[in-house]
Amino acid sequence: MSVGIVVQLAVDCIAAASLYALVGLAVSLAFSGSGTYHLAIGQVAIAGALVASAAVQGGWPLWIGVIAGLTLGALLSAAAERGLVAPASSSPLLAAVLLIAAAVVLREALQGVFPRSAYAFPTVGGTLQVAGGLVHVADLVTIAVVAAVAVAGALTLRITSLGAALRITAASPSMAERIGVDTGAMRALAFGVGGALATAAALLGAGRFPLAAAGGVTLALRGIAAAAAAGPRAPQRVVLPALIIAAVEVVGGYFLGGGGEALSDIAAVGLIAMAVWR
Amino acid sequence: MRNRLALLAVAAIATAFIYPALAPAANLDRAALALALAGPAAGAALAMAAGRPPLMATALAGAAAYVSAALSLRGVPVLASIAIGTLAGAALGAAAAALSARLDATAFLIATLLLALAGAAAVQALPDITGAQAGLGPLQGVSVALGAAKTAVLTPLGDFHLMLAVGVLSGAGAALLLASHVGARWRAIGSDQARAAASGLRPVAGQIAVLATAGALAGLSGALGAHIARVATPQAFAADAAALPLLAAFAAGRQPLGAALVAIAIGVVGGLVLPAAGWQGPPDAMSLATGLLAVAALFTLLPGGAARGRERDLSIDPGKPWPLEAMAGARLDVAPTQVRAPSGELLLDSPALSAEPGSITAVVGPNGAGKTTLLRELSGRRLASGERVVLLPQEGGGFATCTVRETLELAARRGRSRDSARAAASAWLERLAMAPVAGVMCGDLSSGPRRLLDLARVLLAAPSVLLCDEPLAGLDDAHRAAAVSCLRAAAGAGLTVVLAEHDREAVAAMAARVVTLERPGWAPAAPAAAEAML
Numbered sequence: 157m158s159v160g161i162v163v164q165l166a167v168d169c170i171a172a173a174s175l176y177a178l179v180g181l182a183v184s185l186a187f188s189g190s191g192t193y194h195l196a197i198g199q200v201a202i203a204g205a206l207v208a209s210a211a212v213q214g215g216w217p218l219w220i221g222v223i224a225g226l227t228l229g230a231l232l233s234a235a236a237e238r239g240l241v242a243p244a245s246s247s248p249l250l251a252a253v254l255l256i257a258a259a260v261v262l263r264e265a266l267q268g269v270f271p272r273s274a275y276a277f278p279t280v281g282g283t284l285q286v287a288g289g290l291v292h293v294a295d296l297v298t299i300a301v302v303a304a305v306a307v308a309g310a311l312t313l314r315i316t317s318l319g320a321a322l323r324i325t326a327a328s329p330s331m332a333e334r335i336g337v338d339t340g341a342m343r344a345l346a347f348g349v350g351g352a353l354a355t356a357a358a359l360l361g362a363g364r365f366p367l368a369a370a371g372g373v374t375l376a377l378r379g380i381a382a383a384a385a386a387g388p389r390a391p392q393r394v395v396l397p398a399l400i401i402a403a404v405e406v407v408g409g410y411f412l413g414g415g416g417e418a419l420s421d422i423a424a425v426g427l428i429a430m431a432v433w434r
Numbered sequence: 435m436r437n438r439l440a441l442l443a444v445a446a447i448a449t450a451f452i453y454p455a456l457a458p459a460a461n462l463d464r465a466a467l468a469l470a471l472a473g474p475a476a477g478a479a480l481a482m483a484a485g486r487p488p489l490m491a492t493a494l495a496g497a498a499a500y501v502s503a504a505l506s507l508r509g510v511p512v513l514a515s516i517a518i519g520t521l522a523g524a525a526l527g528a529a530a531a532a533l534s535a536r537l538d539a540t541a542f543l544i545a546t547l548l549l550a551l552a553g554a555a556a557v558q559a560l561p562d563i564t565g566a567q568a569g570l571g572p573l574q575g576v577s578v579a580l581g582a583a584k585t586a587v588l589t590p591l592g593d594f595h596l597m598l599a600v601g602v603l604s605g606a607g608a609a610l611l612l613a614s615h616v617g618a619r620w621r622a623i624g625s626d627q628a629r630a631a632a633s634g635l636r637p638v639a640g641q642i643a644v645l646a647t648a649g650a651l652a653g654l655s656g657a658l659g660a661h662i663a664r665v666a667t668p669q670a671f672a673a674d675a676a677a678l679p680l681l682a683a684f685a686a687g688r689q690p691l692g693a694a695l696v697a698i699a700i701g702v703v704g705g706l707v708l709p710a711a712g713w714q715g716p717p718d719a720m721s722l723a724t725g726l727l728a729v730a731a732l733f734t735l736l737p738g739g740a741a742r743g744r745e746r747d748l749s750i751d752p753g754k755p756w757p758l759e760a761m762a763g764a765r766l767d768v769a770p771t772q773v774r775a776p777s778g779e780l781l782l783d784s785p786a787l788s789a790e791p792g793s794i795t796a797v798v799g800p801n802g803a804g805k806t807t808l809l810r811e812l813s814g815r816r817l818a819s820g821e822r823v824v825l826l827p828q829e830g831g832g833f834a835t836c837t838v839r840e841t842l843e844l845a846a847r848r849g850r851s852r853d854s855a856r857a858a859a860s861a862w863l864e865r866l867a868m869a870p871v872a873g874v875m876c877g878d879l880s881s882g883p884r885r886l887l888d889l890a891r892v893l894l895a896a897p898s899v900l901l902c903d904e905p906l907a908g909l910d911d912a913h914r915a916a917a918v919s920c921l922r923a924a925a926g927a928g929l930t931v932v933l934a935e936h937d938r939e940a941v942a943a944m945a946a947r948v949v950t951l952e953r954p955g956w957a958p959a960a961p962a963a964a965e966a967m968l
Contacts, residue, residue, distance in 0.1 A: 268716020
């Protein structure tokens with residue numbers, strides 16, 4: 157294998173891992189506050205991304221489409237927390253099943269509005285030649301955007317009072333309430349930010365996997381796998397499991413000449429199974 | 435229960451006669467398939483009661499359908515295929531329970547969702563065997579060989595009646611099972627595995643049995659449903675289908691009969707009513723019905739009229755003798771013990787400790803000194819001679835989803851015949867003045883009676899060493915006096931008692947020996963420290 161191919165596969169792998177890590181981060185964020193896996197995260201993200209796609213295809217500027225998509229993803233996710241997870245806070249099991257039911261209803265509703273098997277969303281075109289290998293500019297943009305989001309998120313959590321309130325809510329809701337933090341609002345915020353992050357992942361990955369109403373399961377499976385394998389309260393660790401899933405997808409697909417998505421689903425299921433067993 | 439079952443029988447018989455007379459013949463098979471949801475829902479409710487909420491009940495039905503379909507297509511008689519499919523559902527349920535014995539309820543939920551998705555992937559990956567999306571078929575209808583090369587095949591009306599009977603019997607059978615002695619064991623395991631194990635129950639065996647039963651119920655419905663629909667399809671493995679039985683169980687308050695009826699109702703609404711009303715979606719009729727069920731499940735979380743406080747008039751006389759048999763206490767010797775958190779922080783640094791049979795040893799110390807940590811550490815140990823060290827935890831008490839009488843009888847079963855266990859449980863019921871609330875679920879008792887009930891539970895299990903974590907915390911004067919009296923009587927009967935307690939007055943009155951723990955240089959973050967972060 158030439159150096160060029162290695163570089164090409166490495167960039168492809170890191171770009172895919174960035175997307176899965178972003179969804180994993182969203183799942184971790186939601187779990188930190190509520191103790192519930194956001195099992196509707198994929199469908200929420202797809203809803204936001206499809207609306208963004210429709211806006212752009214309808215002639216609106218790209219940035220308006222992105223903002224509309226991210227906002228919808230955030231609102232749907234926060235609404236799921238307020239409407240389903242918070243009322244069922246005494247029963248995390250019910251909350252998880254309710255999120256699945258909500259995802260099913262949302263998917264069916266989206267299929268009525270967006271019936272095609274894939275929708276387009278603009279991606280950055282072009283390739284670069286690096287060490288003899290072809291690197292997609294879109295992959296570099298994905299990596300850069302996700303890295304910027306991660307740094308901004310980490311700084312927000314560390315140095316702002318909002319971040320501190322989020323951290324205290326995650327660590328000890330009762331203590332947070334004692335010092336005047338609105339834990340309900342913090343949980344909704346965590347879900348909302350999670351929804352926006354996952355929507356961003358769906359938009360950045362529009363050239364990688366089809367943007368369709370039924371695409372939420374794939375995105376959710378890989379993100380939940382990354383979060384579960386990292387430990388759902390350890391968002392800083394989602395990168396490694398995301399890299400494993402992406403590496404199986406990219407490298408496996410290269411050597412087998414296709415079928416990388418199925419391999420990565422198997423890797424995701426394996427990681428979740430290991431995390432669950434652990 | 436008897437009245438409910440009688441009502442169910444009347445409703446089922448009325449449905450069997452009235453519905454076919456009113457409905458178009460084409461709807462009978464659809465109605466039969468709605469009835470096929472009863473088995474997975476009843477099974478899911480059963481499994482939930484034992485603390486194993488499965489997201490794979492319909493996947494078990496689907497697996498049974500494929501097994502039955504594959505056998506039937508290879509010439510195996512239909513009834514035999516259905517029976518083997520049902521057994522396959524039971525075996526898969528038992529295997530899932532055995533493989534996931536270490537998981538808590540939430541992890542089990544996720545694991546079973548994965549198993550369902552894995553089933554869906556397997557169906558897609560093996561199209562030559564499964565027929566992929568088109569499914570495995572065409573299958574022969576439900577039929578009975580009559581001999582002389584004659585076979586009776588059920589008509590759609592016969593299918594409907596058969597499925598109605600199976601659905602009703604699944605719900606009723608599961609409800610009766612859960613209310614029985616076996617069901618009480620499963621509920622105890624679902625309430626608190628550690629307490630159940632301390633009372634001599636075997637949680638893993640119970641969970642395997644309950645998942646096998648759930649698998650059989652789901653499998654029978656699934657296999658029959660495949661022969662009624664003439665095809666086994668992969669829809670049973672989808673996330674939509676996975677959620678429905680559990681939502682039905684939640685909406686029905688975790689009661690199998692109610693869950694079966696709710697699932698049937700959802701099947702009727704999604705499969706018959708909404709399409710007949712012209713609903714074309716989006717979302718499709720079944721998804722809309724599932725969404726409505728989710729809303730109904732949420733409503734079950736509204737505060738209900740629990741029986742809490744019904745025992746407020748109970749009064750216990752601390753002076754009367756306690757129904758304790760002679761107890762074989764064991765000497766407990768513990769070397770100096772240190773316990774560290776995964777981060778390396780020292781959580782416990784205790785001196786050597788010994789406790790004699792027939793005496794009470796108290797462990798005292800400030801908050802954070804590690805009293806509970808020490809007791810939990812000791813409760814995991816086995817004494818050299820194999821005697822049992824049992825912990826009376828501070829939280830909860832009894833088995834939340836078992837009645838007071840069931841809790842005492844389950845605890846008394848260790849080393850006793852059923853009759854003598856009943857007699858021992860009755861004696862404690864009388865002594866605790868709880869006979870009037872014998873049929874009340876422990877989770878509905880207030881904390882005082884519940885804590886005393888838990889003390890009775892551990893004493894009935896005849897431990898050699900009893901560790902009590904703050905047994906007097908939060909009790910009113912009457913219950914405190916009763917608890918002190920009971921613990922002294924237990925020590926007097928020969929038991930070795932070690933208790934962690936803040937109440938120095940009670941300690942002075944009870945304990946022959948006091949061990950003091952110091953805080954090992956660790957303290958929880960004060961609220962002020964957290965406030966400073968803001």
